[in-house]
Amino acid sequence: MNILELVQHKSDNTCAEQLRQLARRINDDHVIQHGLVVDGKSLSLALREHEKLFMEVCRNCSAVLCCRMAPLQKAKVVRLLKTSPEKPITLAIGDGANDVSMIQEAHVGIGNGPFSELFT
Known part of the structure; x- marks a missing residue:
């Protein structure tokens, strides 16, 4: 790559x-x-x-x-890609509470860390 x-x-x-x-x-x-x-x-x-x-x-x-x-910037990038004409499947991986908005915006969100229960 x-x-x-x-x-x-x-x-x-x-x-x-x-x-x-x-x-x-x-x-x-x-x-x-x-x-x-x-x-x-x-x-x-x-x-x-x-x-x-x-x-x-x-x-x-x-x-x-x-x-x-910033957390909202991460979510915005996921949203921009997710809503593009190609409609790709998005994956977001985060390890803290500041990643929640990004993880929730993605088609597939993976959280790990003390706040992972917030990702469900």
Whole structure:
């Protein structure tokens, strides 16, 4: 799997340029599977004015790993993917109470930790 990263962006321009590079890389690579790692700050920038491009990159990835995000950001990413035209089956895995909204939004939610009883 080819791991792509959208992390540590502080401006809209750098985030947009990175998204364009990732989209080109997905099209140019002959790797069958791609995975995307995205952090909260970069996600905020990407969704502000580049939601379509972000979604294009996500749709071409087998996995999207969200880190250092607010709980509602995690749920929003799951919702965006779940409601995209391709209607993929979504899986969310979390280990704490801050993951409840994401886990509940996904088709399949897996919780582990002291608050796992909240996931049912």
